[in-house]
Amino acid sequence: MEFEQENKEPFRLVLENISKSYPLIKANNAISLQVKPGEIHAILGENGAGKSTLMKILYGVIKPDEGSILWEGQKVEINNPAFARKLGIGMIFQHFALFESLTVLENIWLSMDEKYSLKQLEEEVLKTSAYYGLPINPKRMLHSMSVGERQRVEIVRCLLQKPKLLIMDEPTSVLTPQAVQILFKTIRQLASEGCSILYISHKLDEIRQLCDSATVLRSGKVTGYANPKNETAKTLATLMIGSELPIIQQQPAEIGKPMLEVLGLNLKTSDPFGTELKDICLKVRAGEIVGIAGISGNGQKELIQALSGESLIADTQTIYMNDAPVGKLSPAKRRELGLCFVPEDRLGRGAVPNLSLAENALLTGYSEGMVRNGWIHQPTINKFAEKIIEQFNVICGGKNVSASSLSGGNLQKFIVGREISLKPKIMLVAQPTWGVDVGASMVIRQSLLNLRQQGVAILVISEELEELMMISDQLTVIANGKLSSLIPTNQTSIEELGLMMSGDATIQVP
Structure with a gap:
C-alpha cells in the first residue's frame, strides 16, 4: 500500500x-x-x-x-x-x-x-x-x-x-x-x-x-x-x-450470610514505602459483590496480602472466612475454606511465565482431581485447561503453550477462568480486566455476576471505576490505608469516587 x-x-x-x-x-x-x-x-x-x-x-x-x-x-x-x-x-x-x-x-x-x-x-x-x-x-x-x-x-x-x-x-x-x-x-x-x-x-x-x-x-x-x-x-x-458487544445481564441475587469479615484490621508493613492498614472493617455476604476503589499505593497491596494469606495476622479474631478465623492460616488453608484469588500481577503471581497453561492450571486447581494418590493426573489437568480456554475464548496455541506467550488480556482471561472454574465460596479479585479488550471485559464481568447469582461472596479491587459501578452492589474507597464506609452503588457516581480517591473529598460517606 x-x-x-x-x-x-x-x-x-x-x-x-x-x-x-x-x-x-x-x-x-x-x-x-x-x-x-x-x-x-x-x-x-x-x-x-x-x-x-x-x-x-x-x-x-x-x-x-x-x-x-x-x-x-x-x-x-x-x-x-x-x-x-x-x-x-x-x-x-x-x-x-x-x-x-x-x-x-x-x-x-x-x-x-x-x-x-x-x-x-x-x-x-x-x-x-x-x-x-x-x-x-x-x-x-x-x-x-x-x-x-x-x-x-x-x-x-x-x-x-x-x-x-x-x-x-x-x-x-x-x-x-x-x-x-x-x-x-x-x-x-x-x-x-x-x-x-x-x-x-x-x-x-x-x-x-x-x-x-x-x-x-x-x-x-x-x-x-x-x-x-x-x-x-x-x-x-x-x-x-466483528459483532455486537455483549450486554451485561444483572439480576437480583439472594443475599446470604457474611462469608468474609474483617474486624478492625491494623497492619504495619515492613516495607519502608508501604502503606499501613488502619482499622479496616469490611463485610462481604454470600450473593454480593463489594467493590473497592482507590489510587494505587493506598493500601490495596497490603490488604490483598492480608486477605489472601501472603501476610499472616497475629490477631486471629480479625479476619474470618466462612465463619472461621483465618489470620494465621496459609493461602492453601484459606483455599480449603473456599477462597479463590486473582492477583493484580498476572505474570509472576497469577501465573508462572515459563510454565504451560496446563501446568499453571495445576498450581491452584490441584484439588480438582489433578493429583491422585500423590501422582499428577495429566488427562484431568489437560481437560481442565482446555475447558478454560474454550469457555473464556482464550486466544492461544493450546494448553501446552507457555503463559508468557499469551497477550496480557488472554492470560488474564485464563487466570480468571481458572479461579472461577474452581467453584469458590469467596472470590478475591484484583484488577479483573486490566488490559483486557472490551468484549473480553464483558465476558469476565458477566462471569463474576454469574458467580454472585450462585451465592458466591465476591470482593473486587479495581481502579476501573466504570467496572465497579457496573458490577458492584456496594462500594468503598481505600485511601491512606483506610476504608470508607460502604455505600450502595446506586447512591454514588464515578466523579464522586474519583474525588474521594484523590483526597479532594471526605473519605467517610453516610
Whole structure:
C-alpha cells in the first residue's frame, strides 16, 4: 500500500505490509498504517489481534518477517530499542520493563541514552513527574510499588526522552478520572508541539475523546480505519470484535450470610514505602459483590496480602472466612475454606511465565482431581485447561503453550477462568480486566455476576471505576490505608469516587 499526503511534509511514520509469524499463529498479516506529525492515532483490536506485536516491531524489540518502515520519509530498519529511541520513538509498555531490585531513579537512569548524574536526573524526575501530575519518589525501591505506581515510572521515564513519536499501551488503566484528564491534557500538549502518539486502549470513550484517527486490527489484519470522533463506543466495539458487544445481564441475587469479615484490621508493613492498614472493617455476604476503589499505593497491596494469606495476622479474631478465623492460616488453608484469588500481577503471581497453561492450571486447581494418590493426573489437568480456554475464548496455541506467550488480556482471561472454574465460596479479585479488550471485559464481568447469582461472596479491587459501578452492589474507597464506609452503588457516581480517591473529598460517606 502506498500513502500520499497533500502537503510536502512527509508522514512521521508509514508501515507497509508488516508481517510477523510464530509457530502457531500469524500475529501480523500485511499491516499498513500512516501517522502524521502531531497526530493522535489509536490502534484498536481485541486481545491477540496483533497490536502489541506491531508496536514491538516499531520499537525494535522484535523484527518483522516482511514489510517496511518509513520514518520521516526514509526507509529504516529498527533493530533494537536503542535505535528506536535515537530516531525519537518512545514506548510505554503494558507489561513493565523494570528491575525490581533497583530504585525508581536507577531504573530511569539505566534507560537514558543521554547520561545524567544521578543528582541531575533526580531533579528532572521530580520536575517532570510533578508537571504531568504523576508524582513518584525517585528513591523508592521498585519491588515495593504497586502496578499503578510502576506505570507512573514508565510514563515519566519515557517522557524524559522527549520523543517524536510516543507509543502508549493502556496508559490510563490505573488512573482516576481526574488524573486521566490531566494525562490527556499532557498528550494534547505533546501533539500540539508535533509529537505523534500511537495510543492503544480498550476504553473506547477515551479513544473517542482523545484520538484523531484509528486503525482497527482483527486476527492480525487491518479490518478498517475510522475517525473515532465520528463513531460511538458501540460502533467502535463492533469494528473491533466483528459483532455486537455483549450486554451485561444483572439480576437480583439472594443475599446470604457474611462469608468474609474483617474486624478492625491494623497492619504495619515492613516495607519502608508501604502503606499501613488502619482499622479496616469490611463485610462481604454470600450473593454480593463489594467493590473497592482507590489510587494505587493506598493500601490495596497490603490488604490483598492480608486477605489472601501472603501476610499472616497475629490477631486471629480479625479476619474470618466462612465463619472461621483465618489470620494465621496459609493461602492453601484459606483455599480449603473456599477462597479463590486473582492477583493484580498476572505474570509472576497469577501465573508462572515459563510454565504451560496446563501446568499453571495445576498450581491452584490441584484439588480438582489433578493429583491422585500423590501422582499428577495429566488427562484431568489437560481437560481442565482446555475447558478454560474454550469457555473464556482464550486466544492461544493450546494448553501446552507457555503463559508468557499469551497477550496480557488472554492470560488474564485464563487466570480468571481458572479461579472461577474452581467453584469458590469467596472470590478475591484484583484488577479483573486490566488490559483486557472490551468484549473480553464483558465476558469476565458477566462471569463474576454469574458467580454472585450462585451465592458466591465476591470482593473486587479495581481502579476501573466504570467496572465497579457496573458490577458492584456496594462500594468503598481505600485511601491512606483506610476504608470508607460502604455505600450502595446506586447512591454514588464515578466523579464522586474519583474525588474521594484523590483526597479532594471526605473519605467517610453516610
